Amino acid sequence: MVMRQKRKLGSLLLAALLLLATLLTACGGTKEKETAGDNPAAGGSDSEAVTLKMLLIGGKPVDYDEVFGKLNEILKEKINTTVEAEFLDWSDWTQKYPLKFAASEDFDIVYTANWAYYNDQALKGGFLELTEDMLKEHAPKTFEALPQTAWDQAKVNGKLYMVPQNSQEVIDKVVLIRQDLVDKYKLDPVTDPATYAEYVKAVPANEKGVSGFGAKPADGWKWHELDDVLLEQQNQWSVINTGIPLAYSLDDESGKVFNVYDTPEFRELLSYYKDLADNGGWSKNIVNNKNDVWQDMKAGKVASYAQNLGTVAFNVAEARRDTPQYDMMFVDLTPDKYKTSAISTQNGLAIHATSKHAERALELIDLLQNDREIHDLTMYGIADKHYKPIGDDRYEPGPSAANYTGFSNWGWNSLLNRTDTSYPKEADDMLASWQDKVHHSALETFVFDDTNVKNQVASIGNVMLRYAIPLEYGLIQDLDKGQADLIKQLQAAGLDKVQTEMQTQIDAFLAAQN
Template sequence: MMNKKKKLTATLAAMMTLGTVLSACGGGNNNGNSAAEATKAPASSEGAAANSGAPDTSKEVKLKMILLGPQPGDYDKVFGELNAKLKEKINATVETEFLDWSDWTQKYPLKFAANEDFDLVYSANWAFYNDQALKGGFLELTDDMLSKYMPKTWEVMPKVNWEQAKVDGKLYMVPNNNVEVTDKVVLYREDLRKKHNLPEINSPETYATYLKAVAKDEKGITAFGAKPADGWKFHELDQTLLEQNNNFKLVDRSLLPLAYKLEDATGKVFNIYDTPEFTSLVKYYKDLADNGAWSKNVVSNKNDVWQDVKAGKVSSYAHNLGTVAANLSEMRRDKPEIELGIADLTPDKKKIAAISTQNGMSVHASSKNPERALMLIDLLQNDKEIHDLTMYGIAGSNYNPEGDKKFTAGPAAANYTGFSNWGWNSPLNRQDAAYPEEANTMFDKWQSSIYHFPLETFVFDSTPVKNEVANIGNVMLRYAIPLEYGLIEDIDKGQAELLKQLKSAGLDKVQTEMQKQIDAFLAAQK
């Protein structure tokens, strides 16, 4: 992905609403069934054929799919063409509902709480996959189902992808089949670096030099763009400067400040805010803030940071490599006079790959047509004609195919973009012909040295401590964000107050529960 994935953090209000929903509904069904009962295959239109060999598609069905992101402008055109093809291939059509980025964190769990009528849905480890799997929102997928209704996916999907997608030993997702590295880089104004004769940006120190120079000498340009107003509970640079730089791994980056060291086989959990590395980083941030690297109103910023970069109002921001590379391509196409660059601030540190659940598709536990839903996912991932259409739109309009592997933007490219079709990423994905070569080079270097670690597929179940998690999120927004953005004059007192408030919110209880789950996970691997 998707990949927009940073861009997708929940606000505090949404997180508190989610906690209420999950605790009140007790699962994806309103009838109070247990998760095990809820994930039994429902009665379906193809039940009789399920035991007779080839799938029976004699009865036409209409599927409903839920995706994240805004409905693209050319949805009717693209999905109209898709449905004509689906009618021929599996005697089905699909209607799609889109949950906009601004409110998906509230609406997504409510779909399951209300047991709405839909068949398949985008799912991801950052988008409630584990929660809904445990609460019965998704249909359990068996080997027999996958091999019968998704023969091509079953053939080409690496076994490790299926294993990574399991929750408590059971599968509830068809994961994407595409390698993605999740480390963050920074996009910056290379023309401004050259203008001020600044050193190459390849470390936290050289980046700070760049940001302070821009802040000092470029009037009307904010050196670093951030958007904690989205509910992001950490500094936008924390993943790079705190995690990647120290080989830390946050257990749940969207919720909690609890982490372990990548090389620690015992998986000992600690509070990142109570480490000398964080104390040092706060001083780094304070120095940047005092030198005007970001706006004093950063906490309330609601602007689209990339659009501010494109408009020349912001000189740099942090994101995953894929998103940054796409933005760089866009700038070179639309405003070639503005020269951008990509910098890895931790080039010698461990690089880790996203697990397969970074993007995927699941079948609703109460789908009336689960077999046909699986057949649709099989086509989305592995049928070249269907994959191209749903990923890139209509050839000659939304995109122009360049051989089998690449594409260029078509005249209506802007009318088919911005939603979670990454749920069926696969080896059939095309690459933008304008994709920056420097990004490819960086990715190839990372891919050749990806680090695998014992807790790579561990997912924390926060249900036993959901109230404490909500309280901790509140504390982080109120105390951690102002501290990290240098808005507190006495940072030593600020850090001490943050630790005190986290303890009062129940961090110790959460840490104990998390360690218990990690210990059990590691024991099961032996």
């Protein structure tokens, strides 16, 4: 009996070991196969039917099945391809996006942007490098249409990983306010930081249950959401990497970086914020807020927020349609300052490094950007349902417009884009007035490679979340002490080392340009 049991135990262990070995080799095997799949030549011609998986940011539109169903009919005919899109919702895309790469999930095309991990993933090898030959062969129209500077701007360490959008954008941020409240309480017109502060304080004082300003902080974003306007634009600085509090002044040709927290301007801004916070300008629990700020504004719970002009202009158009009782308007708080032109990587599409259908993916991108029918369909939905085309360059939202919107189809913005007839004229005017103030800095395409200092960068990110966010949202009483703590903690986290590293890279970058 004992003998038999022992034998049984032995064979069981043996079986387990075998299983273990198989599993381990299986893992290794897949990996090798995948690497082999990197070879773009494996794509083959259009004779083979292919399904491309596409990763986009934003909520899945209600009418996705209908629109993409139609898209697939067209694509099947044109390049024998179908597309399946996966959507990473706005609420947690910052967490899911990098994990998609880390887990090496199976997808071919992915939305990317300078604000959506482009440099990060490019440096880590998440994207397939796109050579000029590949583009010429498989995305010839895009290669023609997009100016050379746009391609150059998308290069990371001299290599291209993205097909950028083809569109001129100015990305300065403005604030969206409720003009009806300004009128109701006879406030001074909001034009600059001081009048804006009056507005943000007056709203909660007069309207019960309405916050003057709303934001969704601490979802990984490490700045006060007014910092773009009041710190960067106001002082004409540029922060190089939003995960590190180092900036250079746009006027400084030598590109010398400094710690933004260790400046009198930042200290002054802290007092400004504290004043707003103490006067109920925003909820005391703002760092735990889980709501979408724009929805809160539409619901009348929040009276202003900061975003780039393009976004708030659409907000205004939407508000005029859905909530006409609120007279929403955007205001440039820094009208006299430099404006920064978006570099091409503001939106774009990249190909996953392990995609087995890189060629087909490029063909698809080429169609998305340059085929009128496909571009219209993917950008605006189905004609007469989601939009009404007007001429060649304008459209009106259709009855179901709300069912096909809200995700990053801007990845293939191109010259075929139409303008919404309801797009506020004020936004076009503002954009036009900005054009002669656009400032081009030699460093605008500089990309910081943090390989040598990643330990420090990780710690700095934690320090910003832990010390800077509460300080900026006025949750810490003693500002001087709070600022001193923040700077001390940053130094302990190794900011000096990062600064030295960044300066070295900048100097080399500038030297190479001249």
